[in-house]
Amino acid sequence: MPKTIPENSVGIVTPQCLHFDEPLLLRSGKTINSYDLMIETYGTLNEAKSNAVLICHALSGDHHAAGFHSEDESKPGWWDNCIGPGKPIDTNKFFVVCLNNLGGCAGSTGPTSINPETGTYYGPDFPVVTVRDWVNSQVRLMDRLGIPQWAAVIGGSLGGMQVMRWSISYPERLRNAIMIAVAPKLSAQNIAFNEVARQSITADPFFHNGRYLEHGTYPKKGVMLARMVGHITYLSDSAMRDKFGKASEAIANEPIAGNFGRDLRTGKLSFGLNVDFQVESYLHYQGERFSEHFDANTYLLMTKALDYFDPTVDYEGNLSAAFAKSSCRFLLMSFSSDWRFPPERSREIVDALLEAGKQVSYLEIEADQGHDAFLLPVPRYLEAFGTYLNRVSDEVNA
Amino acid sequence: MPKTIPENSVGIVTPQCLHFDEPLLLRSGKTINSYDLMIETYGTLNEAKSNAVLICHALSGDHHAAGFHSEDESKPGWWDNCIGPGKPIDTNKFFVVCLNNLGGCAGSTGPTSINPETGTYYGPDFPVVTVRDWVNSQVRLMDRLGIPQWAAVIGGSLGGMQVMRWSISYPERLRNAIMIAVAPKLSAQNIAFNEVARQSITADPFFHNGRYLEHGTYPKKGVMLARMVGHITYLSDSAMRDKFGKASEAIANEPIAGNFGRDLRTGKLSFGLNVDFQVESYLHYQGERFSEHFDANTYLLMTKALDYFDPTVDYEGNLSAAFAKSSCRFLLMSFSSDWRFPPERSREIVDALLEAGKQVSYLEIEADQGHDAFLLPVPRYLEAFGTYLNRVSDEVNA
Numbered sequence: 001m002p003k004t005i006p007e008n009s010v011g012i013v014t015p016q017c018l019h020f021d022e023p024l025l026l027r028s029g030k031t032i033n034s035y036d037l038m039i040e041t042y043g044t045l046n047e048a049k050s051n052a053v054l055i056c057h058a059l060s061g062d063h064h065a066a067g068f069h070s071e072d073e074s075k076p077g078w079w080d081n082c083i084g085p086g087k088p089i090d091t092n093k094f095f096v097v098c099l100n101n102l103g104g105c106a107g108s109t110g111p112t113s114i115n116p117e118t119g120t121y122y123g124p125d126f127p128v129v130t131v132r133d134w135v136n137s138q139v140r141l142m143d144r145l146g147i148p149q150w151a152a153v154i155g156g157s158l159g160g161m162q163v164m165r166w167s168i169s170y171p172e173r174l175r176n177a178i179m180i181a182v183a184p185k186l187s188a189q190n191i192a193f194n195e196v197a198r199q200s201i202t203a204d205p206f207f208h209n210g211r212y213l214e215h216g217t218y219p220k221k222g223v224m225l226a227r228m229v230g231h232i233t234y235l236s237d238s239a240m241r242d243k244f245g246k247a248s249e250a251i252a253n254e255p256i257a258g259n260f261g262r263d264l265r266t267g268k269l270s271f272g273l274n275v276d277f278q279v280e281s282y283l284h285y286q287g288e289r290f291s292e293h294f295d296a297n298t299y300l301l302m303t304k305a306l307d308y309f310d311p312t313v314d315y316e317g318n319l320s321a322a323f324a325k326s327s328c329r330f331l332l333m334s335f336s337s338d339w340r341f342p343p344e345r346s347r348e349i350v351d352a353l354l355e356a357g358k359q360v361s362y363l364e365i366e367a368d369q370g371h372d373a374f375l376l377p378v379p380r381y382l383e384a385f386g387t388y389l390n391r392v393s394d395e396v397n398a
Numbered sequence: 399m400p401k402t403i404p405e406n407s408v409g410i411v412t413p414q415c416l417h418f419d420e421p422l423l424l425r426s427g428k429t430i431n432s433y434d435l436m437i438e439t440y441g442t443l444n445e446a447k448s449n450a451v452l453i454c455h456a457l458s459g460d461h462h463a464a465g466f467h468s469e470d471e472s473k474p475g476w477w478d479n480c481i482g483p484g485k486p487i488d489t490n491k492f493f494v495v496c497l498n499n500l501g502g503c504a505g506s507t508g509p510t511s512i513n514p515e516t517g518t519y520y521g522p523d524f525p526v527v528t529v530r531d532w533v534n535s536q537v538r539l540m541d542r543l544g545i546p547q548w549a550a551v552i553g554g555s556l557g558g559m560q561v562m563r564w565s566i567s568y569p570e571r572l573r574n575a576i577m578i579a580v581a582p583k584l585s586a587q588n589i590a591f592n593e594v595a596r597q598s599i600t601a602d603p604f605f606h607n608g609r610y611l612e613h614g615t616y617p618k619k620g621v622m623l624a625r626m627v628g629h630i631t632y633l634s635d636s637a638m639r640d641k642f643g644k645a646s647e648a649i650a651n652e653p654i655a656g657n658f659g660r661d662l663r664t665g666k667l668s669f670g671l672n673v674d675f676q677v678e679s680y681l682h683y684q685g686e687r688f689s690e691h692f693d694a695n696t697y698l699l700m701t702k703a704l705d706y707f708d709p710t711v712d713y714e715g716n717l718s719a720a721f722a723k724s725s726c727r728f729l730l731m732s733f734s735s736d737w738r739f740p741p742e743r744s745r746e747i748v749d750a751l752l753e754a755g756k757q758v759s760y761l762e763i764e765a766d767q768g769h770d771a772f773l774l775p776v777p778r779y780l781e782a783f784g785t786y787l788n789r790v791s792d793e794v795n796a
Contacts, residue, residue, distance in 0.1 A: 028669035128669045188638035188659025188677040192630045195678045196623065198671065203619045205603045221601045225594065229627065232590045240586035261586025262708070269706055271426035271526045273596065273698060276705065279586040280593045300671060307674065308667055310660070339737075 008084045009076060010042040010067035010091050017107060020140055024102075027308075030127040034116070037141055038063045038100040038107030042083060043091035045147070050396040052147045053089060054138060054174075055079065055098040056155030056162035059230070059302045060294060062106035065098040066091075081377045088385035093393040094151060102137050103129040103301040111297030112213065123297055124210025131158075131309045135165045142173070151396045152176035152389065156374035157341065158302070161309045164349070167326040168311055176392055178331045178385075181338055181374040183345035184319055184352070185310045190340065193233055194303040197226035201296050210297050219296050224287035226299055231286050236337035236370030244279040319352035326353075330360040331388050333381060335373040361388065406482045407474060408440040408465035408489050415505060418538055422500075425706075428525040432514070435539055436461045436498040436505030440481060441489035443545070448794040450545045451487060452536060452572075453477065453496040454553030454560035457628070457700045458692060460504035463496040464489075479775045486783035491791040492549060500535050501527040501699040509695030510611065521695055522608025529556075529707045533563045540571065549794040550574035550787065554772035555739065556700070559707045562747070565724040566709055574790055576729045576783075579736055579772040581743035582717055582750070583708045588738065591631055592701040595624035599694050608695050617694050622685035624697060629684050634735035634768030642677040717750035724751075728758040729786050731779060733771040759786065 005011055015038050023033045040063045045052055055065050057078070066083035068076055083089045083096055100108040103126060111126040118125075142150070153166045153174045160182030167177040186194070201207060204222030208215045235243075244261035263278040270276050275284065315321040330353055334346035343364045353360040365381045367373040373381065403409055413436050421431045438461045443450055453463050455476070464481035466474055481487040481494055498506040501524060509524040516523075540548070551564045551572045558580030565575040584592070599605060602620030606613045633641075642659035661676040668674050673682065713719040728751055732744035741762045751758040763779045765771040771779065 030669075124671075185660065187635055188642045188675070189630060189633075189635045191660070191675050192626075192638065192677050192681055195673075195681060196626050196630070199619075199623055199626065200598065202671070203623065204601070221597075225597055225601065225623075228590075228594050228597065232587060232594070235587075237585055237587045240590065244586045262583065262589070271428075273522075273600070273702070275593075277586070277589050279590050283590055283593060304671070 005068060005071070008086050009080065010084050012070065013040050013042065013064075013067040013077075015040050015063055015069075015107065018141065018144060020137070020144075022140070024133070024137060024140075026127055026133045027130040028128050032102070032109070032127065035102060035109035035137070036107070036113075037102070037109075037137065038104075039141065040064055040066075040077070040098050042066055042096040043094050045095040045145075046397060048396075049147055050149070051093065051151050051393070052095045052097060052145070053152045053154055054142070054150050054166075055083070055089070055096060056134075056138070056153065056159035057098065057101065058155070058157035058159045059299075059306065060290070061159070062104060063098050063100040063108075064106070066096070079375065081375065082382065082385065088382050088389055089154065090386070090389065090393065093397060094389070097141070097145065097147075099138065099141060101129070101134045103298060103305075105295035105298040110295065111210070111301070112295050121211075121213045123213060126297060126301065128304050128308075129301060130305055131161045131165050132169065134305075135162055135169060138162070138166075139170060139173070148173075150174040150176075151392055152178055154178040154180075155182075156180035157182060157371065158306055158309075161306075161311075164311050167328055167330070168322050171325050171327045174328045175396070176331065177326075177328045178333075178388070179346075179349070180333045181335055181341050181346075181371055182332070182349070183341040184312070184348050186307055187345075191307050193229055194307055197229050198300055198303055200225035200229065201300060204296075207296065210300075212296065220291045223291040223294060223296050223299060224284075227290040227294075228283045228287040231283060233340045234371045236339060236368060238337055239369045239372070240279060242368065244277065244282065319348065320355040323353055323356040323358055326356070326358055330358060332360065332362045333374075333384065334362075334364050335367040335369070335371070335378075335381075336364060337368050338371045338373065340371040403466060403469070406484050407478065408482050410468065411438050411440065411462075411465040411475075413438050413461055413467075413505065416539065416542060418535070418542075420538070422531070422535060422538075424525055424531045425528040426526050430500070430507070430525065433500060433507035433535070434505070434511075435500070435507075435535065436502075437539065438462060438464075438475075438496050440464055440494040441492050443493040443543075444795060446794075447545055448547070449491065449549050449791070450493045450495060450543070451550045451552055452540070452548050453481070453487070453494060454532075454536070454551065454557035455496065455499065456553070456555035456557045457697075457704065458688070459557070460502060461496050461498040461506075462504070464494070477773065479773065480780065480783065486780050486787055487552065488784070488787065488791065491795060492787070495539070495543065495545075497536065497539060499527070499532045501696060501703075503693035503696040508693065509608070509699070510693050519609075519611045521611060524695060524699065526702050526706075527699060528703055529559045529563050530567065532703075533560055533567060536560070536564075537568060537571070546571075548572040548574075549790055550576055552576040552578075553580075554578035555580060555769065556704055556707075559704075559709075562709050565726050565728070566720050569723045569725045572726045573794070574729065575724075575726045576786070577744075577747070578731045579733055579739050579744075579769055580730070580747070581739040582710070582746050584705055585743075589705050591627055592705055595627050596698055596701055598623035598627070599698060602694075605694065608698075610694065618689045621689040621692060621694050621697060622682075625688040625692075626681045626685040629681060631738045632769045634737060634766060636735055637767045637770070638677060640766065642675065642680065717746065718753040721751055721754040721756055724754070724756055728756060730758065730760045731772075731782065732760075732762050733765040733767070733769070733776075733779075734762060735766050736769045736771065738769040
């Protein structure tokens with residue numbers, strides 16, 4: 001519980017649930033006849049309705065991007081480092097909209113919702129949704145809110161992929177596309193890790209072919225394992241070394257002599273199958289915590305959305321051609337130690353944008369934290385992010 | 399089945415089982431009173447008994463390093479690329495000894511053996527064995543074979559760690575230490591991946607706390623998952639891209655435009671939880687195949703041996719001090735795309751050896767295959783390997 005809510009927080013926020021009745025045709029060919037989207041907004045829409053920005057979340061995110069739901073909430077929303085008064089996405093200047101995507105498990109219609117056609121949980125019957133489907137649903141949200149054009153659409157990782165799709169499919173409806181720690185599509189290695197996560201979940205005896213809610217169970221261990229695998233890919237080797245190696249401070253300039261994050265949990269080896277190293281405890285804790293609130297079927301859907309994302313699919317594999325009609329300006333940022341979506345993957349996008357003659361800014365940030373850096377208060381990142389958005393604010397609030 | 403056994407093969411080989419009765423005190427404080435070691439040998443011991451080399455295996459290896467057990471065997475031993483007449487470890491010149499380590503599942507005493515004290519499978523009661531324990535058992539094997547000094551002890555990955563331990567603990571008993579794709583100890587990230595593998599196995603409902611043999615079951619899915627995770631770390635991102643991207647050949651000089659190993663299995667997306675990409679099928683196949691012959695408890699033991707390995711433990715973390723008494727010459731080789739034990743980890747060892755004033759040669763080989771490269775016929779690797787060992791042969795066979 002925050003004793004006092006920090007001054008640069010958006011404060012106590014209240015989510016809203018919006019219902020949509022118009023059927024949404026999905027990429028899979030299936031249709032969702034009606035659905036809810038949970039959203040949060042921060043800041044105030046200006047009279048010209050020109051200062052709205054959309055935040056797109058990544059694999060495990062939701063609509064709660066900033067502030068607190070109550071005084072009792074111990075942690076703020078997932079992107080509180082970047083959203084708030086005076087922060088890069090400055091809520092004194094922008095009207096910030098964030099939603100839980102379709103298929104999610106934080107209030108928007110998804111596998112844990114009741115399927116009106118069957119009267120029971122969607123579970124595994126919830127259709128596979130793609131980045132394009134999400135963006136289509138976000139366009140409807142935008143129309144509902146009466147926003148003609150986003151000042152910016154912003155996202156990291158899978159969120160950045162949604163930004164990319166916006167710039168390609170709805171060029172006239174955003175002024176700026178900000179993609180952070182993103183890739184034009186997953187590599188075979190990325191897909192491989194996702195498949196391990198999916199197998200971990202579906203192999204859990206409590207998965208029941210996805211109908212665990214009907215069975216009153218939950219594949220907790222499978223979700224935990226999936227998250228453990230994922231978590232390793234979000235951190236860099238050096239971030240782990242720093243986190244789990246006492247010696248790391250002493251040897252900041254001499255990493256070679258470090259203990260490589262091999263701090264023991266109890267000071268000595270167990271010579272058994274117990275947890276010996278701090279890094280193991282940490283992963284268990286992360287997996288455990290995640291498995292307490294995240295739906296297994298949603299996890300499966302999110303990884304498939306990642307695997308399937310390919311903005312070049314209608315352009316014979318040509319990314320530059322995909323961007324031909326885009327009219328927004330682009331900002332890309334990547335992090336040096338991100339091995340999930342390393343800087344070279346961002347550079348591919350930058351190169352394609354340049355080839356297409358688009359306005360693009362790109363910043364590669366030295367940061368040790370791996371893919372997770374996009375969520376963290378890395379000074380150079382926050383500064384560049386804020387500087388860019390200040391210019392956007394000057395335009396849209398003029 | 400090989401229609402004809404290739405000329406540069408050691409041909410049909412027959413393993414031998416050696417029984418040891420002298421109790422072996424382990425690092426854990428436990429003792430194994432008696433045990434078997436399965437071995438294979440290739441080539442002929444010279445009169446001076448000076449041309450013997452020991453091959454140490456890695457996580458999933460065994461004593462069957464080269465040749466065929468019968469005309470029907472479809473694949474030769476795991477290091478057949480490197481061992482045979484005219485190959486780097488030339489069986490016309492060397493007497494090659496390879497064993498299945500204690501705790502293994504290919505015939506040496508391990509979890510699948512009967513514990514004479516209980517009359518049933520060791521299973522989870524088999525003690526945790528360390529690299530040092532293995533080397534101690536290998537010294538006894540050496541004595542049994544009447545070999546006073548190895549011309550070389552050779553190994554890759556976990557095998558290389560055994561080589562390192564030999565050079566530290568038994569300096570007078572080897573002339574050359576050849577370590578390939580090795581690290582002085584695991585990083586936090588390495589340990590994290592091992593822990594995910596262990597959790598996959600122990601979470602399998604058929605694991606039965608390690609007593610699956612008594613239950614007549616096997617945690618097949620858990621072992622499969624563990625191997626899938628492992629396999630991703632053995633391959634490089636680029637190796638996967640090449641393996642699973644049809645476009646890769648056409649774009650050899652333009653990797654940016656590739657499909658990043660995203661070849662589809664059936665040519666189109668399933669929009670379900672099926673396997674969509676070739677890389678997924680491949681991982682399933684690898685995991686499946688591995689789970690058919692490898693013991694789950696052995697897998698757990700091997701990953702703990704990896705995690706525990708730390709040659710500096712008696713030297714206050716100082717690797718150079720650990721090598722102080724070593725008197726052999728050293729050859730290290732690493733592979734550019736190996737992200738499990740990347741070249742910088744080998745360089746740490748090289749630096750420590752140089753600091754200790756030892757004779758060391760080091761070669762970093764450009765290879766796309768990741769950690770697995772040490773098993774593969776990478777031309778520059780085989781050439782350097784052979785050249786070094788030819789010089790060794792000239793000495794010991796003089």
